[in-house]
Amino acid sequence: MPSLSSLYGCAALGAARSKLRPGSGPRTLPDRTVLAQHPGVSLEEAESYRRLFGGESFDGVHRAALPSVLVHIIGFPVQMALMSDDEFPLPLIGLVHVANEVEHLRPVRVGQPVQILVSAGNLRPHRRGTQVDITVTVLEQGADPKAAAAVGAGGSAETSVLWRSVSTYLSKGAQLGTEVSTEVSTASGAEETGSTAVTRSEDPKSFVPPVKTASWRLGSDAGRAYAAVSGDYNPIHVSQLAAKALGMPAAIVHGMYSAGRMLEGREPEGAGHRWSIRFEAPVTLPGTVAFAAEPQGPKTVRFTGWNPRKARRHFSAELQLP
Amino acid sequence: MSAQTIRDAVIIGGNRIPFARAHTAYATAGNQDMLTSTLNGLVARFGLQGEQIGTVAAGAVMKHSKNFNLTRESVLGTPLDPKTPAFDVQMACATGMEAIGSMANKIKLGQIDSAIAGGVDSISDAPIVVTDELRGILMEANRAKTVSQRLKALAKIRPGHLAPQAPGVNEPRTGMSMGEHMAITAHAWGITRAEQDELALASHKNLAAAYDRGFFDDLITPFKNVSRDTNMRADSTLEKLGKLSPAFGKDLGAEATMTAANSTALTDGASAVLLGSEEWADQHDLPKLANFIDYEEGAVDFVDGAEGLLMAPAYAAARMLKRNNLSFSDFEYIEIHEAFASTVLAQIKAWESEEFCKNKLGLDSALGTIDRSRLNVNGSSLAAGHPFAATGGRIVASLAKALHGKPGKLGFISVCAAGGQGITAIIEGR
Numbered sequence: 001m002p003s004l005s006s007l008y009g010c011a012a013l014g015a016a017r018s019k020l021r022p023g024s025g026p027r028t029l030p031d032r033t034v035l036a037q038h039p040g041v042s043l044e045e046a047e048s049y050r051r052l053f054g055g056e057s058f059d060g061v062h063r064a065a066l067p068s069v070l071v072h073i074i075g076f077p078v079q080m081a082l083m084s085d086d087e088f089p090l091p092l093i094g095l096v097h098v099a100n101e102v103e104h105l106r107p108v109r110v111g112q113p114v115q116i117l118v119s120a121g122n123l124r125p126h127r128r129g130t131q132v133d134i135t136v137t138v139l140e141q142g143a144d145p146k147a148a149a150a151v152g153a154g155g156s157a158e159t160s161v162l163w164r165s166v167s168t169y170l171s172k173g174a175q176l177g178t179e180v181s182t183e184v185s186t187a188s189g190a191e192e193t194g195s196t197a198v199t200r201s202e203d204p205k206s207f208v209p210p211v212k213t214a215s216w217r218l219g220s221d222a223g224r225a226y227a228a229v230s231g232d233y234n235p236i237h238v239s240q241l242a243a244k245a246l247g248m249p250a251a252i253v254h255g256m257y258s259a260g261r262m263l264e265g266r267e268p269e270g271a272g273h274r275w276s277i278r279f280e281a282p283v284t285l286p287g288t289v290a291f292a293a294e295p296q297g298p299k300t301v302r303f304t305g306w307n308p309r310k311a312r313r314h315f316s317a318e319l320q321l322p
Numbered sequence: 323m324s325a326q327t328i329r330d331a332v333i334i335g336g337n338r339i340p341f342a343r344a345h346t347a348y349a350t351a352g353n354q355d356m357l358t359s360t361l362n363g364l365v366a367r368f369g370l371q372g373e374q375i376g377t378v379a380a381g382a383v384m385k386h387s388k389n390f391n392l393t394r395e396s397v398l399g400t401p402l403d404p405k406t407p408a409f410d411v412q413m414a415c416a417t418g419m420e421a422i423g424s425m426a427n428k429i430k431l432g433q434i435d436s437a438i439a440g441g442v443d444s445i446s447d448a449p450i451v452v453t454d455e456l457r458g459i460l461m462e463a464n465r466a467k468t469v470s471q472r473l474k475a476l477a478k479i480r481p482g483h484l485a486p487q488a489p490g491v492n493e494p495r496t497g498m499s500m501g502e503h504m505a506i507t508a509h510a511w512g513i514t515r516a517e518q519d520e521l522a523l524a525s526h527k528n529l530a531a532a533y534d535r536g537f538f539d540d541l542i543t544p545f546k547n548v549s550r551d552t553n554m555r556a557d558s559t560l561e562k563l564g565k566l567s568p569a570f571g572k573d574l575g576a577e578a579t580m581t582a583a584n585s586t587a588l589t590d591g592a593s594a595v596l597l598g599s600e601e602w603a604d605q606h607d608l609p610k611l612a613n614f615i616d617y618e619e620g621a622v623d624f625v626d627g628a629e630g631l632l633m634a635p636a637y638a639a640a641r642m643l644k645r646n647n648l649s650f651s652d653f654e655y656i657e658i659h660e661a662f663a664s665t666v667l668a669q670i671k672a673w674e675s676e677e678f679c680k681n682k683l684g685l686d687s688a689l690g691t692i693d694r695s696r697l698n699v700n701g702s703s704l705a706a707g708h709p710f711a712a713t714g715g716r717i718v719a720s721l722a723k724a725l726h727g728k729p730g731k732l733g734f735i736s737v738c739a740a741g742g743q744g745i746t747a748i749i750e751g752r
Contacts, residue, residue, distance in 0.1 A: 051454075054494070211506060212573070213627035214496040221482065265495075266626075290573065293626040301626075308573045 029132070030087035033119040035145050036078045040111045041066055045229075049073070052229050053264040058110055065107035065270050069260035071163045072102070073230045075136040078118045079167065082134065089123065090130060090171035094246065097255045098131070099168040101276040104267070106162045108138060114162065115139040129172040138163040162271075207313045209306050210292040216261060216305075218253055220286045226257040252282035258289070258315050262303045266293065272322030277303075281312045289314055331426035331614040332603050333749060334596040336440075336719020337364040339545035341591035341707035342552045344445035348590040351546060353382045353389060356592040357442040358399040363543030364438065364594045365400050368608055374403035376434025379421040380594065381411035382442050383710035383740075386449045392442075411711075414740035415661065416619075417441045418593065418714020423617035423747060425597050435602040440594030441711025447590075456483040493740065495625050500632070500740060501662065505571025505580050507630030508664035511671050518584035518663035519563040522704045525660055529701020530556035537700055541719055553587050553707040570662075584663035589707030593715030595722075610752055612722035612733070617747035618642035624742035629682075632665045634744030635736040636672040640683040642746050650690040654731035654751070655724055657717050658692075660703040661738050669736060700724060713737060718749065725751025 046058045049070050056063050084092050108114060115138070122133040139145060143160030223237035235242030236252060243251040259277050267273055283289055283305070290308035295301050296318075303317040339360055342348045348356065357380060365371060380393040389395070394408040413420040418441035425437035452460070459478050466472035492499050508518075532538060533550055542549070568578035569585060596608075603610050620638030622629035635658075643649060650656070650673065658666045672678045673689040683689065700720050703713060714737060721733040728751040735747040 209573075211510075211627060212498070212502075213625070215492075215498045215502065217497060295626070295628075 028089060029120045029123050030082075030085055030089075032082075032085075032087075033117055033145075034078050034082045035118075036081070036116045037141075038074050038114050038116055040113045041070060041074060041108075043110055046070065046110045048229050049260075052225055053260055055264045060110070063269055064109050066110065067260065068102050068104045068163070068263060068267060068273075068275065069256050071104070071108050071138055072100075072136070072165060072256055072259075073232075074114075075116045075118065075138060075165070076230065076232060078116045079134050079136060082118045082120060083169075088120070090132060090169070090174050094173075095169045095171055097167060097279060098170045099276070099278045100165060100256070100259065101274070102163070102165040103274045104163050104271045107270040108162050113141040115141060115143065115145055117145045125175070126170055129170055130174045131168055131170050134167045134169065136163075136165045136167070137161055207306065207311060209290065209308075209311055210294055210304055212290045212308070213293050214291040215308075216289040216291055218283065218285055218287050218289065220251070222253050222257065222285055223251050226254045226260075230254065230256070248282065248284070250284040252284055253287075255279045255282075255315070258283065258305055259317065262291065262293070262305070262317060263319065266301060266319060268322065273320060275317065275319040277315055277317035279315050281307065281314055283307075283314050326431060328430050329432060330600055331429040332598055332600055332610045332752075333612045333614055333718060333722040334598050334603055334608045335364075335368060335611060336541055336593065336595040336715060336722070337361075337367055338440075338542055338593035338712065338716055338719070339363070339591055340542055340548045340551050341589045341709055341712070341716075342546075342548055343707065344588040344590055346446075347546055347548045347552060348444065349446040351444070351590070352447040353385065353392060353442045353444050353592075354395060354399075356444065356545070356590065357382075357392065357440075357594075358396040359545055360440065360442065360543070360592040360594050361396055361400045361402070361438065364596055365402060367540065367543075368596055368606075370596075371401040372403055373406075373436075373606075375406045375438055376436045377425060377428065378402075378406060378408035378438040379411050379425050380408075380438075380440045380442065381413075381417040381421060381711050382444075383412065383414055383417060384443055384445065384448045385410075385412070386447075411441075413619075413745075414743060415659070415708070415710045415713060416737050416739035416743060416745040417711035418716075419617065419718075419735070419737050419745040419747060420619070420714070422595055422597070422614065422714055422718050423745065426614035426617075429597055429599050432599075436596070436598040438594050438596055440592065440715040441709075441713075442592035443709035443711050444590045445588040445709075450486045453483050453485065453487055455480075459483070493624075493631065499570070501570030501580060501585055503624070503631035504585075504662045504664055504668075505574065505578065506627070507633065507668050508579060508662075509571065509574055509577060510630070511664075511668045513579065513664045513667045513671070515564075515579040515581075515584075517667055518579055519560055519581075521660070521663040521666060522563060522584040523558055523560055525663075525698060525701050525704040525706075526555050526558045527701075528699055529554050529705035532700040537720075537723070541723060551706045553589060554701075554705045558583075580662060580664060584704065586661055586703045586708040589709045591707065591709035591712045593712040593719065595715050595718050609726070611726040612752055613750045614718075615732075615748040615750050616642060616646055617735075617745055618645075620744050620746070622742045629742070630668065631740075631742050632661055632738035632744070633668065633672065634742055635738050635746050636669050636678075637683060638744055638746040639669075639673070639734075639736060640679070640685060640689055642748065643689070646748060648732070648748070650692055650734070652732055653734045654696065654728060655699055655721060655733045656692055656697045657702065657721050657733065657735045658698065659708070659713055659717065659735075659737040660698065661708065663704060665738055666697075666702075669738075714745075718747075722749055722751075725749065727751070 117137040299321045305314040411421040421439035425439040463475040566581035570580040571578040618638040620634035676688045679685040731751040738744040
């Protein structure tokens with residue numbers, strides 16, 4: 001498994017390099033995938049995750065399968081390995097996680113070894129820079145990753161796929177070369193709506209908060225606490241100084257912290273569900289997030305997080321139960 | 323085996339100390355002190371010195387871990403026979419009601435002939451604990467077998483771990499305070515600021531009038547030079563109440579209605595009720611104020627907002643009334659615990675709503691209206707204060723006294739509690 005701390009070191013260097021070479025914008029995605037073998041999430045790691053979110057204990061009887069966001073956590077270093085590759089066209093530092101979609105097809109148990117396959121695609125222009133989708137596929141140990149990668153949804157190799165996600169990142173200010181730009185925007189259609197299922201046509205300025213069902217009080221250490229569990233020590237989440245240096249008003253909480261918290265106790269213990277989240281205004285630390293969980297029928301729950309003082313939306317999300 | 327028969331559980335009387343606003347008169351008195359003093363007052367009032375009581379049940383919501391046997395330790399501090407068993411109960415703000423209801427049931431079944439039930443709470447001496455991280459490190463050091471292991475564990479302590487942790491006042495699963503939850507329910511039911519202020523004012527006026535006519539003379543024993551509830555404002559007016567800014571539901575903006583005056587203040591205090599069988603009361607030549615007829619626990623699914631946090635009594639009442647074949651018009655007095663003025667009003671509106679009673683309670687029509695002239699006639703928590711576990715004992719003793727001399731007349735009680743729970747009860751005058 002790649003080490004995240006060494007990747008962030010390379011990332012800082014990468015950011016510096018691209019600043020030194022203005023105008024040499026990103027052009028194409030590297031035509032490669034990264035495959036990692038993961039020994040499985042230990043009970044200790046699962047317990048530190050659940051202590052963070054206050055869920056039920058992984059007792060091995062009533063709770064043995066990993067929550068979706070913990071599967072994301074083990075896939076994240078593999079995403080980073082791909083994105084910190086010299087051939088990857090966007091600088092790692094300054095990449096903003098704008099959306100995430102997850103299909104949690106089959107349970108991933110505590111201690112279950114898995115394969116993690118990561119690929120990049122759909123590089124496309126956005127009015128504020130360039131967006132890219134990183135697909136993570138978590139496979140059973142021993143399954144043929146080529147078959148899984150080649151066969152789309154519904155294929156025969158699907159049975160070996162446990163979990164799949166598409167993470168959408170925005171590189172602010174990075175402009176695509178004209179050739180790629182034309183090609184991709186034709187392929188992806190309307191760039192403003194992005195690629196995620198949760199994107200709704202609501203204008204963020206006309207946001208009317210729903211009825212609050214919970215209030216999350218996040219201390220200044222909330223970023224460090226999620227970093228300790230996830231290994232994602234991106235300085236923008238753990239250090240006020242670094243966050244300010246990177247153009248944020250303060251340190252911000254990881255987007256997937258919000259995803260983990262909204263799903264805790266609400267996603268099934270096993271699998272068969274899918275969910276998506278779209279991140280808007282970042283949650284600065286310390287801060288309070290007003291949260292609403294709204295059932296939209298028996299199998300769908302809509303989640304919204306917002307700043308209760310400014311009525312600015314932090315995220316909107318949807319969980320589809322099996 | 324002989325067949326069990328149900329007999330009456332008689333409310334003989336009660337005792338409480340005046341309730342005091344947190345961090346004032348009782349700032350140096352803990353739960354143990356207040357509960358023992360309250361039991362001493364009850365023993366003195368009913369001549370129970372040396373008496374072996376069937377069981378004493380009481381509890382506190384905010385409890386120190388050292389008070390693991392709070393009630394038993396208090397019993398040992400009274401002139402009661404030390405062979406009197408005791409145990410602690412805890413059901414948030416319904417602790418006192420649960421203690422009383424379960425003791426009444428034991429008497430009805432003939433398991434015991436007498437019981438004392440009540441509760442105590444102190445905000446001023448609330449348990450302060452260390453952080454989870456520090457506790458984990460200290461426990462690891464405690465388990466260490468060598469000095470170096472112990473030092474290795476202790477070396478993990480960081481300055482941030484040392485901050486003391488006050489007990490949580492928020493619902494653990496939502497992170498919202500009870501007031502924030504109630505503000506949402508109040509808004510959903512369209513409860514106005516004026517209605518809430520009127521209810522708060524009535525609570526103060528009714529409590530003050532009850533004091534003035536000596537109603538509490540045989541219900542309260544002074545404590546620490548306090549003889550009346552210190553939260554009471556007999557001279558309050560609607561104008562004064564109307565000037566306050568909202569304290570809860572501030573994100574509702576201009577539609578926020580809950581203030582510090584129409585919400586119950588944090589309070590210290592204790593209460594206890596003496597219960598017995600008819601025979602036991604007669605043998606000891608004790609008064610028989612009322613019978614404890616029935617009680618019902620309820621809980622609602624509040625976590626993602628399907629129902630309001632404090633609405634459980636609305637559901638418990640429907641089941642309890644049906645079981646006893648009663649309606650609200652059958653009750654002489656109605657006691658609805660004023661956690662917030664809007665809590666009382668939301669329950670009343672729910673029972674008056676045909677839609678709510680059909681869809682949520684599964685009834686054919688609305689449960690009925692509450693005659694306001696029968697509601698909280700001797701004041702309630704907005705004026706008296708609400709030391710969480712002590713509220714049940716305050717209500718039961720006062721209502722039993724109000725019904726004494728009115729044989730067959732009924733009193734209704736509703737008490738909401740944290741965690742989306744609540745208890746309703748029926749008592750009958752004699």
